[in-house]
Amino acid sequence: MSERVTSYPHVFMLMDLTVSIGQLKLKNPVMTASGTFGYGEEYSEFIDLNRLGAIVVKGISLKPMEGNPPPRVCETPCGMLNSIGLQNVGLKRFLKEKLPYLRKFDTPVIVNILANTIHGYVRLSKALDESGVDGIELNVSCPNVKKGGISFGTDKKTLSKLITKVRQSVKRAVLLTKLSPNVSNIQEFSKIAEDSGSDAVSLINTIPGMAVDIETRRPRLANITGGLSGPAIKPVAVRMVWESYNAVKIPIIGMGGIMNAEDAIEFLLAGATAVAIGTANFVSPKATVTIIEGIEDYLNRKGIKDVREIIGGLNAAQSYHNLNN
């Protein structure tokens, strides 16, 4: 089989890239990561939004949030820190100003939500579910805002209560739980999400981090700490996806430092049913589409007709055995 990476559109016709998250069918496994793709509109100039597996929008709260003072972002080795502080337009304006635009495209819309109380999460999910969005992603892990999700994401009891309650109020949309990577055992938390009725888990959110400007002696972010994203965290994300894959049956949305198709395929092999592209959008606004095409090329090159064949296709046992002797 040729090693050249080339695309044959007619071959793609025969190729099945679709994956399912709960009852939601995606035309391909590549979606956007919340907070890195605005409300979709910002990137519509660079790519055809119809090509995406799904669009996950910036985290929405009941009331608009102002966000943190600047500087909000800084660069780190192979990554970046952000402390946006969950700035967002709030539920009302999202439904009025942002959702109608996204509805013009033949692409599922998943809304990332956050609140400080279970009640808040429930109200948000209810309203969004009734507004007809395709999916709701519970951000229980955003490390940026002190009163933010972190507690939900690291306390098992609260998390299970939260998901159970939200589940009851969500009728149509699929329910995703975006877990905090800031835990000792991700398998326990994935299991809680599954047992509490979540249709899928999203892994991973940013890892809390910090950087210091040694000339000014100040933190590089006004919020002092922020969330680390980008290639730097990829190995941690792949590991957590693989651990979760071995713990739960529900689909896993893998993310964390995916910059190209090779990275995305790593996640699929480790057990992710779909992947989300975050920081890569900042490096190239065309990243999502480039990655979709790269996955097609890989499947082509390997003579694989259905992307689902590689999900969880890690050759771990064999590798273990072969290398042991």
Add this chain to the structure above:
Amino acid sequence: MSERVTSYPHVFMLMDLTVSIGQLKLKNPVMTASGTFGYGEEYSEFIDLNRLGAIVVKGISLKPMEGNPPPRVCETPCGMLNSIGLQNVGLKRFLKEKLPYLRKFDTPVIVNILANTIHGYVRLSKALDESGVDGIELNVSCPNVKKGGISFGTDKKTLSKLITKVRQSVKRAVLLTKLSPNVSNIQEFSKIAEDSGSDAVSLINTIPGMAVDIETRRPRLANITGGLSGPAIKPVAVRMVWESYNAVKIPIIGMGGIMNAEDAIEFLLAGATAVAIGTANFVSPKATVTIIEGIEDYLNRKGIKDVREIIGGLNAAQSYHNLNN
């Protein structure tokens, strides 16, 4: 003051780089990170071991350990994964073959130890303390070996019991606890180390990670998962050092992706009393000495006579205020 970075030996005479960890005085705050500097001998050809603040050797167990099958290391974005599997010569051969060599240098020797039982840790510490090593570092966090330290490092009760017991058996040497970064709240664990009688905490060990070769579909490490180190993890390490600094009074040994003096100074400003150099030794075998000289240059340039002036010297409050309006 000149912005040029230049060294004036005679000025260094007047400069105080010494720091203390418990009753142990270091001639400068730069030590080696366990497992990245062998038993010292490997690097004596490249640098004068007398210049180091301290030498921390590869983790020692009671019996020799064979370690994991290859591949044991692979590269990741701005970092590397390792699953050495704690291969080491064991206590007996360490005392007989390795320690005598290190004793030839006017540099404190700190021995990183690991065991599967509290009793094992106690026996190791007792023997090493009596052999006259300057410090003992409890590795309760190495993520590589399934039966390894991870449990001690993430379970509060066991950790406190472990440190308390070891403390009782260690008379001369300073006791360092190397915490696992794989926890939700590092402050709690630092506090436990302090309350249980540890003289200092070391932060951070590698973060569990994984990488996949998409051509062979195999994990890049035979052990499947390994520990992530290098610049990629620096922001996480700096954050944990800063959080611990705000929780405990005992000294913190900061490490994680320190490649140059600027990185080391970031850790000192965030609250580390000393720093340890790990992966950087692989990039340059002279890294430790280059970093010591770089710290001197920085202090020179800033007109600071005592390195202790910058420890914890982060201008956080001010930064917060200034940037809020």
Add this chain to the structure above:
Amino acid sequence: MSRYFTAEIINNLPLNSKNGLLTIKLLEQVPNPEPGQFYMLAVSNSHDPLLKRPFSFFRKTPEGIQFLYEVKGRGTLMMKGFRGGKIINVLGPLGKGYPLLEDKRTPLLIAGGIGIASIFPLIEAFSNKAYVFYGARDKAGLLMLDELKGSSDNLHICTDDGSMGKQGTVVDLLNDFLTHHSSLITRYSLYACGRKSMLEAVSRIALEKGIKGYVSAEENMACGVGACLGCAIKVKSKKLKVKSQKVKNLNSELRTHNSGLVYKMVCKEGPVFPIEEIVW
């Protein structure tokens, strides 16, 4: 015409130890830039450094687009190493440029240090209609002087060390000028780019004397297109107060706790803002 495109380095002329003039040839059809707009340039094709760097549109030449840059850290250091023939990814033109007021006002253009990069195209646009105030650390820091003299007869120069032009800052120059032309004050408009402290001082003067004007702000950036909300800057917004009743599309503006103050995104709603808007 996409604003994300590849470009070829035509040349990279060192001007002094810290500054250079980069000329890139656009390999695709792209929209024309306006004075005050900027581009995000990829400084490496490895993941370190990861993010593109923002640089103001300096000048358009037959060969392509030019950027005037100063070495600050790792990324710009790599930029200094760019050789002809290298292909890089570029995003732009981005943001809102300087509004060229069509009224009778006389523009006062104020550039501190590398701020000249963004002011330069304004000088060409206004030609001799404008007064130009340009300052730098020292003589070596004054860039593109011949071109500047070529495009303006009203060029006022200063350096911190007095090694060329008047000794002092552009703020001093501006104050002197205004005191000598106090009668015409309402007939002026201000355009400034430079260090934060300078912009703040200029803004204070403008507000005191009631001179209409604009400044180009800087913030760390990631996406450059308003998606990451990373480049926030705090501004007053009367506009918002009015609209906040019946909600209209306010881009990323948000009602805030201390109402009337909002964060705007430098990359999309800036980098140029009306002086009266910015909260220092």
Add this chain to the structure above:
Amino acid sequence: MSRYFTAEIINNLPLNSKNGLLTIKLLEQVPNPEPGQFYMLAVSNSHDPLLKRPFSFFRKTPEGIQFLYEVKGRGTLMMKGFRGGKIINVLGPLGKGYPLLEDKRTPLLIAGGIGIASIFPLIEAFSNKAYVFYGARDKAGLLMLDELKGSSDNLHICTDDGSMGKQGTVVDLLNDFLTHHSSLITRYSLYACGRKSMLEAVSRIALEKGIKGYVSAEENMACGVGACLGCAIKVKSKKLKVKSQKVKNLNSELRTHNSGLVYKMVCKEGPVFPIEEIVW
């Protein structure tokens, strides 16, 4: 004479789409390399890629030291981009090279693909005393043929696709040769470098026929000096059995659970190992 030094790229000659010949000039006094030893070369001065890459000593010329390389991934791709004048950090010479047996044995030198890089200096050392078996994918994959013919009259070539030399692998060549010279078999010694599968096949032959020999092994490396214990390879060790009574310094050798088997470090105790030691 430190083994960590800076070197200047003298030139970087492309041999085909995947291979190149890199010549570096040592800017410091460093120890001389032996056949089979290797160097760790920094491929970038950013943190990505982070680690140095190991390359076998290929040849010493008046200008400096040469490496023959093949583009495998990102690091070697960057290496392909090296231009003359560039300064890089280098660590070496590292490891134990091929023992040049002083006895009457006739060396059989076996190189698969880029393995020729490490075998080449042996060819020069043994000159016409040795038989050389060299194979590659195809004609284009056969490197430095003129130099090889220059240094050896007993050069046996093969390619997988038969585009040059015999069609087949070096293992086939070796088998043919041995069957035609079976009488002298104990008079030979083997030296092999190439893909793992090839080394394994050669080793099996050597063990079957009782031919003494050495292979150069590969493992991912980090430090290159035996400090990280990252480049472990499993070997039998009689030596150990004996010594394990009264403990002597065995470098990083360790008694293992299934006694007699130990991990050795390719970077320090290798890359060259006696055929009978390696556990495949």
